[in-house]
Amino acid sequence: MQVIRAARLFDGDKTVLAGEPAVIVEDGRVVSVRHDGAVPSGAELVDLGDATLLPGLIDAHVHLAFDAGADPVGALAARDDAQALEGMRAAARTALAAGITTVRDLGDRGYLGLLLRAEFARDPAAGPHLLTAGPPITTTRGHCWYLGGEADGVEGVRAAVRARAERGVDVIKIMASGGELTPGTHSHIPQYGIDELRAAVDEARRLDLPVSAHAHAGQAIADAVEAGVDSVEHCSFFTEDGVGAMPEVIERLVRTGVVVSATLGAVPGGTIPPRIVARMAALTDLFARLRQAGATIVFGTDAGIGPPKPHDVLPHAIGMAVRMFGWPPLEALRAVTSLPARLCRLDRRKGRLAPGMDADILAVAGDPLADPAALFDVRAVFRLGHRIR
Numbered sequence: 001m002q003v004i005r006a007a008r009l010f011d012g013d014k015t016v017l018a019g020e021p022a023v024i025v026e027d028g029r030v031v032s033v034r035h036d037g038a039v040p041s042g043a044e045l046v047d048l049g050d051a052t053l054l055p056g057l058i059d060a061h062v063h064l065a066f067d068a069g070a071d072p073v074g075a076l077a078a079r080d081d082a083q084a085l086e087g088m089r090a091a092a093r094t095a096l097a098a099g100i101t102t103v104r105d106l107g108d109r110g111y112l113g114l115l116l117r118a119e120f121a122r123d124p125a126a127g128p129h130l131l132t133a134g135p136p137i138t139t140t141r142g143h144c145w146y147l148g149g150e151a152d153g154v155e156g157v158r159a160a161v162r163a164r165a166e167r168g169v170d171v172i173k174i175m176a177s178g179g180e181l182t183p184g185t186h187s188h189i190p191q192y193g194i195d196e197l198r199a200a201v202d203e204a205r206r207l208d209l210p211v212s213a214h215a216h217a218g219q220a221i222a223d224a225v226e227a228g229v230d231s232v233e234h235c236s237f238f239t240e241d242g243v244g245a246m247p248e249v250i251e252r253l254v255r256t257g258v259v260v261s262a263t264l265g266a267v268p269g270g271t272i273p274p275r276i277v278a279r280m281a282a283l284t285d286l287f288a289r290l291r292q293a294g295a296t297i298v299f300g301t302d303a304g305i306g307p308p309k310p311h312d313v314l315p316h317a318i319g320m321a322v323r324m325f326g327w328p329p330l331e332a333l334r335a336v337t338s339l340p341a342r343l344c345r346l347d348r349r350k351g352r353l354a355p356g357m358d359a360d361i362l363a364v365a366g367d368p369l370a371d372p373a374a375l376f377d378v379r380a381v382f383r384l385g386h387r388i389r
């Protein structure tokens with residue numbers, strides 16, 4: 001039995017404890033959370049001093065196969081599967097070292113994420129808990145077609161969902177609109193219609209899999225929400241030259257409980273594409289509006305897609321939410337702990353520090369609820385009770 005003690009604790013939901021709280025861990029699970037820091041006899045004490053304990057962070061949207069270089073698509077194309085897998089392994093370790101103990105990979109090549117998921121299941125200290133979508137489902141020559149997930153029409157999409165389920169993916173990722181990484185596609189234009197999206201959701205429901213739709217275009221968001229996806233990735237309401245929120249779509253999204261996966265997080269000084277920079281103010285307004293309307297918002301970074309987004313970029317998302325969007329730090333931290341755990345169907349295991357949960361724990365110096373920059377001063381990371389730093 002281990003007792004992990006610090007000056008403060010955030011439970012991932014709504015509770016903050018001070019006065020030397022402690023997490024009691026046994027066999028990789030949280031047995032209890034104590035308020036007073038008392039150590040049961042015979043337990044091994046890990047006293048982290050002036051630090052804050054949090055649940056390990058969850059990045060709801062990453063691409064381990066992309067190397068966060070200037071040309072991630074070209075770099076991946078130049079790698080064979082063994083090299084790509086080695087890159088993904090390194091990316092996953094980078095995330096884990098920053099305290100990101102769960103990552104949801106929303107697009108790989110050749111189902112390599114499944115191999116990595118199995119590796120980390122055998123040796124949890126080697127990487128984060130990994131959820132994987134396999135190659136995202138996209139139209140012929142559509143967004144991210146080069147990852148190998150082209151499928152057209154209602155029957156093509158249904159077959160693609162079934163093929164992924166047979167492989168054992170954790171989530172279905174479908175590209176409802178074009179994207180920024182794929183020349184010849186356009187973010188503001190839908191790729192699939194409502195019929196294909198409905199087919200994807202229907203088939204996934206039958207196979208008990210959640211569906212994440214990549215959607216920038218307003219019409220693609222509208223169709224994805226109408227089809228009943230679990231989350232809309234990006235949800236940026238891009239028009240050809242700006243951002244055009246659609247109030248009736250936002251209202252329906254909130255009413256039906258579709259989660260918004262906001263693409264946040266960039267290292268300072270990185271080059272952000274001019275198209276995105278030009279829309280920053282409008283996106284800030286959009287996310288304020290979504291929040292005000294009561295949308296459930298989680299943060300996914302799209303880690304890997306460029307130099308501003310290395311695989312440990314998630315803590316920057318929290319700082320951005322606090323500084324740019326004016327979110328209270330506690331709310332921003334929920335968007336990378338308990339809320340994505342629910343989206344990922346892991347809420348009985350991840351995202352909170354409570355009895356019965358996995359002992360995936362991050363300890364940072366100082367108090368991230370007062371200053372999110374504390375998240376960069378990592379004191380310890382535990383993965384299923386194994387201390388990895």
Ligand SMILES: [Zn+2]
Nearest residue numbers: 061063106302
């Ligand atoms: Zn992505």
